[in-house]
Amino acid sequence: MSKDENWSEIIRPKRHWLDLNLKELWRYRDLIMLFVRRDFVSVYKQTVLGPLWLFIQPLFTTITFYFVFSRIAKIPTDNVDPILFYLSGITLWNYFSDCFSKTSNTFVANAGIFGKVYFPRLATPISIVISNLIKLGIQILLFIAIALYRVYFHGAQININETILLLPVLILLMAIMGLGLGIIFSALTTKYRDLSFLLTFGIQLLMYATPIIYPLSFTSGKLHQILSYNPITPIIENFRYAFFGIGYLDIPGLIYTTVFSLVVLILGVIIFNRVEKNFMDTV
Amino acid sequence: MPAIIVENLYKQYQLGQVSTGTVAHDFNRWLHKIRGKEDPYEKITGENSREEKGNSKYVWAIEDINFEARQGEVLGIIGRNGAGKSTLLKILSKVTAPTKGEIKIKGRIASLLEVGTGFHPELTGRENIFLNGAILGMTKAEIRSKFDEIVAFSGVEKYIDTPVKRYSSGMYVRLAFAVAAHLEPEILIVDEVLAVGDAEFQKKCLGKMKDVSSQGRTVLFVSHNMAAVKSLCNRGILMERGKVVFAGSADETVEHYMRINAQNLKQKVTFETKEVAVGNENIKLKSVAVVPESPFITEEISIKISFWNASESKVVKVAIDFIDLNEDVVFGSGFDFHTDENGVCSGTCIIPKDLLNDGVYSLNIYFNSPELRPLWNVANIINFEVEDKERNSAYFGKINGAVRPKLNWTV
Numbered sequence: 085m086s087k088d089e090n091w092s093e094i095i096r097p098k099r100h101w102l103d104l105n106l107k108e109l110w111r112y113r114d115l116i117m118l119f120v121r122r123d124f125v126s127v128y129k130q131t132v133l134g135p136l137w138l139f140i141q142p143l144f145t146t147i148t149f150y151f152v153f154s155r156i157a158k159i160p161t162d163n164v165d166p167i168l169f170y171l172s173g174i175t176l177w178n179y180f181s182d183c184f185s186k187t188s189n190t191f192v193a194n195a196g197i198f199g200k201v202y203f204p205r206l207a208t209p210i211s212i213v214i215s216n217l218i219k220l221g222i223q224i225l226l227f228i229a230i231a232l233y234r235v236y237f238h239g240a241q242i243n244i245n246e247t248i249l250l251l252p253v254l255i256l257l258m259a260i261m262g263l264g265l266g267i268i269f270s271a272l273t274t275k276y277r278d279l280s281f282l283l284t285f286g287i288q289l290l291m292y293a294t295p296i297i298y299p300l301s302f303t304s305g306k307l308h309q310i311l312s313y314n315p316i317t318p319i320i321e322n323f324r325y326a327f328f329g330i331g332y333l334d335i336p337g338l339i340y341t342t343v344f345s346l347v348v349l350i351l352g353v354i355i356f357n358r359v360e361k362n363f364m365d366t367v
Numbered sequence: 368m369p370a371i372i373v374e375n376l377y378k379q380y381q382l383g384q385v386s387t388g389t390v391a392h393d394f395n396r397w398l399h400k401i402r403g404k405e406d407p408y409e410k411i412t413g414e415n416s417r418e419e420k421g422n423s424k425y426v427w428a429i430e431d432i433n434f435e436a437r438q439g440e441v442l443g444i445i446g447r448n449g450a451g452k453s454t455l456l457k458i459l460s461k462v463t464a465p466t467k468g469e470i471k472i473k474g475r476i477a478s479l480l481e482v483g484t485g486f487h488p489e490l491t492g493r494e495n496i497f498l499n500g501a502i503l504g505m506t507k508a509e510i511r512s513k514f515d516e517i518v519a520f521s522g523v524e525k526y527i528d529t530p531v532k533r534y535s536s537g538m539y540v541r542l543a544f545a546v547a548a549h550l551e552p553e554i555l556i557v558d559e560v561l562a563v564g565d566a567e568f569q570k571k572c573l574g575k576m577k578d579v580s581s582q583g584r585t586v587l588f589v590s591h592n593m594a595a596v597k598s599l600c601n602r603g604i605l606m607e608r609g610k611v612v613f614a615g616s617a618d619e620t621v622e623h624y625m626r627i628n629a630q631n632l633k634q635k636v637t638f639e640t641k642e643v644a645v646g647n648e649n650i651k652l653k654s655v656a657v658v659p660e661s662p663f664i665t666e667e668i669s670i671k672i673s674f675w676n677a678s679e680s681k682v683v684k685v686a687i688d689f690i691d692l693n694e695d696v697v698f699g700s701g702f703d704f705h706t707d708e709n710g711v712c713s714g715t716c717i718i719p720k721d722l723l724n725d726g727v728y729s730l731n732i733y734f735n736s737p738e739l740r741p742l743w744n745v746a747n748i749i750n751f752e753v754e755d756k757e758r759n760s761a762y763f764g765k766i767n768g769a770v771r772p773k774l775n776w777t778v
Contacts, residue, residue: 090473091471092474092475093472093476094471094472095461095469095470096464096465097465097468097469111506112501112504114501114506117507118497118498118507119498121494122490125494129530130489196484197485197502198462199462200484201460201462201478201480201484201502202461202462203502362463362464364457364462364463365381365463
């Protein structure tokens with residue numbers, strides 16, 4: 085073994101399962117931040133409205149939801165101002181779904197770069213999660229602005245309590261879950277492309293299985309039970325508790341979500357790590 | 368002192384459509400794996416050959432590769448297309464993993480399989496320098512310290528804050544290469560793909576390679592350009608069908624390569640008797656041969672033709688067409704042959720030195736009576752490769768043109 089110490093690197097067929105090489109990933113942190121910058125800068129170049137699109141998308145979705153679900157379908161929002169109710173749900177949901185769907189085609193979308201240069205592949209999905217985090221931050225500011233507007237001009241009720249301090253934890257959980265699920269799927273889509281179609285569809289369905297357009301309290305019986313198995317439910321519900329004071333603080337739910345997220349992330353990283361070495365042969 | 372040691376390296380690829388019908392294979396593989404048995408598909412070996420269509424679904428793209436590169440040397444890796452050079456490069460640059468075996472590396476390795484990887488068209492030159500540098504493994508601080516040098520080297524100072532999609536392709540490549548040139552790795556892997564740019568770019572590229580090696584760093588240069596390998600490399604290894612078939616000095620390796628290449632061509636056909644010869648009732652071919660078998664551009668080339676003539680006329684007009692790989696006739700030439708007392712016609716066509724360009728040529732031969740009545744003709748009867756020997760300029764790409772005559776210039 086002493087002879088091996090002289091080598092700075094040994095390329096071998098397969099790494100050990102848990103040899104994640106996080107140190108190397110850390111060494112490439114500048115690259116991650118440059119990817120974030122690239123994603124952010126390049127998306128809005130040559131658009132007239134630029135980053136305003138970050139506001140337009142959730143606002144229009146909210147307005148649509150308001151008319152369809154609140155005015156036509158008359159689904160209650162637990163006495164919360166429907167605009168704020170939908171906007172809060174959409175803002176959070178979008179972060180999770182973007183993290184999930186955009187990391188899920190890491191290998192296919194980056195095959196060009198991955199085929200020519202080596203860098204820790206995890207840098208790409210991590211950068212996606214971070215650039216979406218910035219987007220989320222901006223959208224949360226929008227949410228706050230709209231909330232203030234609704235409170236002052238339309239008498240909307242909000243009831244912020246100390247649970248709001250959990251917000252960073254909620255966001256982190258969504259990031260971890262989105263990343264974990266995304267990289268699991270990214271590994272699978274290198275071989276079975278059908279999955280990416282299934283995924284777009286699946287994420288859409290998942291939104292309806294999450295209390296975004298209706299409060300959890302609106303459901304009952306078996307449906308209620310099924311919805312509480314959805315690991316995103318506690319995140320949305322806890323945020324609404326913290327901001328509007330509806331529902332209750334669901335600590336067991338959060339623990340469940342935390343465990344779920346961590347398991348998914350670890351599983352995802354392990355699978356991703358296995359795939360990244362040979363995916364070029366199948367992609 | 369070795370900088371790279373490659374030991375028993377194998378890489379297996381699956382042929383055909385990977386994504387259909389493989390769930391069964393995957394499952395079978397997995398079943399074998401969990402029972403602790405050997406992978407059922409690894410046993411099936413097919414040689415890495417494009418000519419034979421094996422039944423095996425898996426092939427070894429490279430098989431049992433062993434070599435080492437010493438520190439400070441320029442090692443040329445040569446071989447025909449499909450010999451496994453690219454696969455070896457991909458494994459060395461960690462783009463894909465080997466199936467078996469290992470590579471030990473000392474020092475930072477940078478591979479220029481392509482310049483400008485990850486360039487984003489919407490970003491400015493400045494932003495792309497940072498992005499591309501980071502992709503190639505530099506930290507932000509390193510790039511910042513070399514930023515001015517990179518910009519100066521690329522010569523695009525004026526446009527550094529313009530999105531690169533507005534760059535001309537030349538500017539784009541110069542900027543991309545400037546970033547790569549400032550990497551300063553201990554080991555540099557260069558693909559010949561790089562050598563397709565214009566002459567100035569090639570000069571920079573190859574100049575950089577020389578710099579790198581003169582600073583005691585190691586270069587692996589992959590090419591099938593013999594002239595470049597001979598003048599740039601100290602040592603060479605020759606790959607053929609996924610295996611290393613020869614290793615030695617650059618000159619020896621090139622010679623070996625040419626010999627192998629020559630074997631795949633048909634520089635000579637001979638028939639012992641009239642009965643086995645090809646031809647018709649008028650003409651029976653005795654022999655056609657090119658001498659020397661693999662000529663250099665700077666050598667005279669002889670085409671020796673002899674045949675049995677059974678036609679009415681003692682004189683046969685023989686014409687040769689020289690066809691290049693694009694199926695274009697480079698030129699044709701003809702002469703009158705006279706039959707001797709044994710009924711045999713023989714003659715030699717001499718192509719002056721410095722006329723044919725480098726490349727593979729095949730011959731079509733036409734036999735006509737003095738009245739230009741066709742007696743017989745034969746296509747692609749022999750073929751041979753003209754090799755480039757060495758160049759005085761820094762340009763190593765193929766010189767344009769079907770022929771490459773040496774002309775007189777005055778200045």
